[in-house]
Structures are given as C-alpha cells and as structure tokens.
Amino acid sequence: MQFSCDNCASSNLCLPAGLTQEEMTKLESAVTRQKVIEKGDLLFRQGQPFKHLIALRSGSCKAYSTGGAGHDQVLGFFFPGDLLGLEAIHSSQYQYTVEALDTCSLCMLDFSKLLKLSGSLPELNKQLLMTMSREMVPQTSIHLSSHADERLASFLMNLSNRMRLRGFSSQKLRLSMTRQDIANHLGLTLETVSRTFKKLEMAGLIEAARREVSILDLRQLQVKACASKKL
Incomplete structure (x- = not known):
C-alpha cells in the first residue's frame, strides 16, 4: 500500500x-x-x-x-x-x-x-x-519532589490531553506502555505505581483494569495533577 x-x-x-x-x-x-x-x-x-x-x-x-x-x-x-x-x-x-x-x-x-x-x-x-x-521528547511536567499520586495523575492527564488532540477519547485510555515503563518514567518503583493506581481508584478518580484506564472524574484528576506543578 x-x-x-x-x-x-x-x-x-x-x-x-x-x-x-x-x-x-x-x-x-x-x-x-x-x-x-x-x-x-x-x-x-x-x-x-x-x-x-x-x-x-x-x-x-x-x-x-x-x-x-x-x-x-x-x-x-x-x-x-x-x-x-x-x-x-x-x-x-x-x-x-x-x-x-x-x-x-x-x-x-x-x-x-x-x-x-x-x-x-x-x-x-x-x-x-x-x-x-514543542517538547522534543514528550514528557509530563513531573516534579520529582511531588507525591506519587500527583505524578501519576499528571501522567494520566498528559496522556488524556494527547489522546484528545488525536481524536480519541480523553477518558477511556489504553496504556500501551507497561507499568514498569510508567514507574521508570515517573521515578517511582513498580510497587509504588501499582499502589498509586489503587489509591486513585479508591478516591473515585479512575478505574483501572490491566492496561485499560477510565478517568471517572477528569476535573479532580486535573486538580491533583496541577498540585505537582505548584511545588
């Protein structure tokens, strides 16, 4: 073709x-x-x-x-x-x-x-x-001094915005990267990333099933993501 x-x-x-x-x-x-x-x-x-x-x-x-x-x-x-x-x-x-x-x-x-x-x-x-x-290597605005949940929220919001620009859903995300890749990128351990996904789920912000993530409360996830940028 x-x-x-x-x-x-x-x-x-x-x-x-x-x-x-x-x-x-x-x-x-x-x-x-x-x-x-x-x-x-x-x-x-x-x-x-x-x-x-x-x-x-x-x-x-x-x-x-x-x-x-x-x-x-x-x-x-x-x-x-x-x-x-x-x-x-x-x-x-x-x-x-x-x-x-x-x-x-x-x-x-x-x-x-x-x-x-x-x-x-x-x-x-x-x-x-x-x-x-533009940013030559796409990165989330992660502050390494921020909490793990703020880093992960920032990562998910960045991904949400990039998917929206491409005409995809901003709230139904498919993570093509592994959680180990996410942990490496965010400067966290794999165990911390897994716990933080659970924490965001318990707060009612997301729902995660393997590599499928649904953002349930886009506004509050954005608020948490922005908290990492104020440090």
Whole structure:
C-alpha cells in the first residue's frame, strides 16, 4: 500500500498541517520510504548517525536513554502525529533509543531533502519550526519532589490531553506502555505505581483494569495533577 499525507489520520498534527495540496506533494518527495515495524523493534538507537526524521502514523513508542552504568531511563512516549529525532539535528546523532510498544507504521523523512524543501516552501519551514519548538521528547511536567499520586495523575492527564488532540477519547485510555515503563518514567518503583493506581481508584478518580484506564472524574484528576506543578 502506498501511503500519502492525504490518507493519514494524523496529518493535522504532523508537518503537512497547513500545507496546500501542491506543497504536500512536494513534501512527500522527502519521504524516502514507509515501513511497518512490530512491537519490540527499534526505530533508531542512541548514538546512531542521524539521517531521517520519523513521522509516526500509527502505533506508539517509548524513548529511553542508557546511562553510563547501563541503566535505561524512560524519557517519554510517542503517539500518532509525533515527529521523532528532532534532538539529533544539532549533534547529527540520535540522543536516545526509540522502541515500538506495538505495531507501528512510519514515514522516513530524509532531513537533507526536507531542509531544501523548507527553503522554497515558507509554510513547511513554519511548520518545521513550530514542531521543533514543542517538547522534543514528550514528557509530563513531573516534579520529582511531588507525591506519587500527583505524578501519576499528571501522567494520566498528559496522556488524556494527547489522546484528545488525536481524536480519541480523553477518558477511556489504553496504556500501551507497561507499568514498569510508567514507574521508570515517573521515578517511582513498580510497587509504588501499582499502589498509586489503587489509591486513585479508591478516591473515585479512575478505574483501572490491566492496561485499560477510565478517568471517572477528569476535573479532580486535573486538580491533583496541577498540585505537582505548584511545588
């Protein structure tokens, strides 16, 4: 199947947003290939030479870095419409490793071609700059001094908002990442994350069943999430 920006459900979040049909056709010339990868496959590795930006069409991924002691730190998560690899532009090498959490479809954008196109397409240049100005590795605004329930609430609200922007339910969430990934990302232990899910359930804020989370009280969950940002 030949992919195009026209039939991509995430184009409103990606670089084609705001482009004319003619400009989108030119942009597609920078897409060197499309591919489908499976759960556990790597999109790129930390330290690998940078050549492509990657637009995530479907699926989800996690970004993590490996420290000197060999310990991985989960930096954040990517969803459809996200553009991966922006941090690599300055250093010419990828700054973290990205792993597929489920089956993903991707567009590989040759960065050298993209730069040439942006010079002749002002709207593309604008979109590229706007994308770069966002958080490059999507992260929740977590304060490590905040309580575990506030960190988890902030994580869930961030995920809720990102799903809403993609046209999905903001209250019925499917967690493609494991609770261990969530714990690593939030700087908590797996046991603490499990207890905190239960705590939020007992407070009537959420209902969690395996990887399905229903937000029952969006307003109060937002209040708790905001508490972590006041510290």
